[in-house]
Amino acid sequence: MAGEGKAYTRDTQYIEDRILDDPDARWPVEPGRYRLVAARACPWANRAIIVRRLLGLEDVISMGLCGPTHDENSWTFDLDPGGLDPVLRIPRLKDAYEARLPGYPRGITVPAIVDERSGEVVTNDFAQITEDFATQWTRHHRAGAPDLWPQELREEMDAVNKRVYTEVNNGVYRCGFAGDQQAYDAAYERLFTALDWLEERLATRRYLVGDAITESDVRLFTTLARFDAVYHGHFKCNRRKLTEMPNLWGYARDLFTTPGFGDTIDFTQIKQHYYLVHRDLNPKGIIPDGPDLSVWAEPHDRARLGGTPFGDGTAPGAIPEAERVPTSANPLVGTDGLVH
Structure with missing residues (x-):
């Protein structure tokens, strides 16, 4: 956010790793391995929720939903019993960022893709996440899924x-x-x-x-x-x-x-x-x-x-x-x- 008397400038420095349809990639496409962490309140995360549904990836990429509010530190899983994500077993999305990059210095944003094995954030690059859903996960799209990137x-x-x-x-x-x-x-x-x-x-x-x-x-x-x-x-x-x-x-x-x-x-x-x-x-x-x-x-x-x-x-x-x-x-x- 911009300071007093200035125009607003969005921080666009993201964790830019990608999940690729390549078995030799650091993060290969693999059903059941990754979790989309989103929040229905957030327009950037809402994109990922929509695209996941349009392409029929619900059984391939699990989804965790944060509550609508957050503090200065993190989005939290206050919608879940005990305030813990049922898969990642963490109360704050920040924990997954810290697992990947201890002392992570930027804002904790949704959407984020988390590796369920390690508990680490893979990426929070919201624009690339949905493009990759459409172009890298094609072997797992539902029958009749639309081509969102013709x-x-x-x-x-x-x-x-x-x-x-x-x-x-x-x-x-x-x-x-x-x-x-x-x-x-x-x-x-x-x-x-x-x-x-x-x-x-x-x-x-x-x-x-x-x-x-x-x-x-x-x-x-x-x-x-x-x-x-x-x-x-x-x-x-x-x-x-x-x-x-x-x-x-x-x-x-x-x-x-x-x-x-x-x-x-x-x-x-x-x-x-x-x-x-x-x-x-x-x-x-x-x-x-x-x-x-x-x-x-x-x-x-x-x-x-x-x-x-x-x-x-x-x-x-x-x-x-x-x-x-x-x-x-x-x-x-x-x-x-x-x-x-």
């Missing part, structure tokens, strides 16, 4: 992903943590210039790149899902609500009702995280009751633009019961864990 679209995806990351995914944080008025004004202008570009782009196409969902859609969706609930008010991204941007709002609802997207969203944890952790922005820790979530169920009419969510593939199936978002946290999720 070879013929990668150049266009790279350009779109770069702008979405710098101007939107990170842009909302640049607004929220601006250190002075000048930094905020500049961040606000950049964010809404990018949202205007996306609004125009999505007027004539159903998805960001190509005729089916790709990683690009996953990356944008996790920010849009949090926009009205958190970023509009808490981060002062308030020129317009998402519901007031017709094409982006229709696009977000289209994805929300696509299996693998909305069924991973826990609005309760999202609001708890931002409004309780960021006490510098919300000193009294009051969590707003709104917004009205029923609007996510309104018809989107995006099918008229063509394309199909999974291309030649199929939707993911049922969600493991232990991984379902409770209906109390997302009223559109049924008892089967799916959005209805």
Whole structure:
């Protein structure tokens, strides 16, 4: 985070090891060996939860979920009995970082991939984690899994992903943590210039790149899902609500009702995280009751633009019961864990 009177700058130095489809790699693809540690509250971790589900990797890569809040030291496993992750047997994600790099000097972030054998973090490079799920674990994808990184679209995806990351995914944080008025004004202008570009782009196409969902859609969706609930008010991204941007709002609802997207969203944890952790922005820790979530169920009419969510593939199936978002946290999720 930036200091007083400065623009917000994200720390992007990660543990960049990769799990590769190579038996001679330091970290080879191996079913049952690795654990995705995530938090439903975090948009960067939410990407990994979505991609894991879309590709059907639930039985190949286990998942541990931290609670929605954390202290200055670490995300914690306070959702689990006894406050311990049931597989790693640790109370704090920091313990896995320290097992890999004693005295780890940077922030403890999710998502992280942990080697279940050693208890060490393999990587916390969130962008590379999901790309590798799609490109290195292909032998273990479910039948009908979508191609989230189509070879013929990668150049266009790279350009779109770069702008979405710098101007939107990170842009909302640049607004929220601006250190002075000048930094905020500049961040606000950049964010809404990018949202205007996306609004125009999505007027004539159903998805960001190509005729089916790709990683690009996953990356944008996790920010849009949090926009009205958190970023509009808490981060002062308030020129317009998402519901007031017709094409982006229709696009977000289209994805929300696509299996693998909305069924991973826990609005309760999202609001708890931002409004309780960021006490510098919300000193009294009051969590707003709104917004009205029923609007996510309104018809989107995006099918008229063509394309199909999974291309030649199929939707993911049922969600493991232990991984379902409770209906109390997302009223559109049924008892089967799916959005209805």
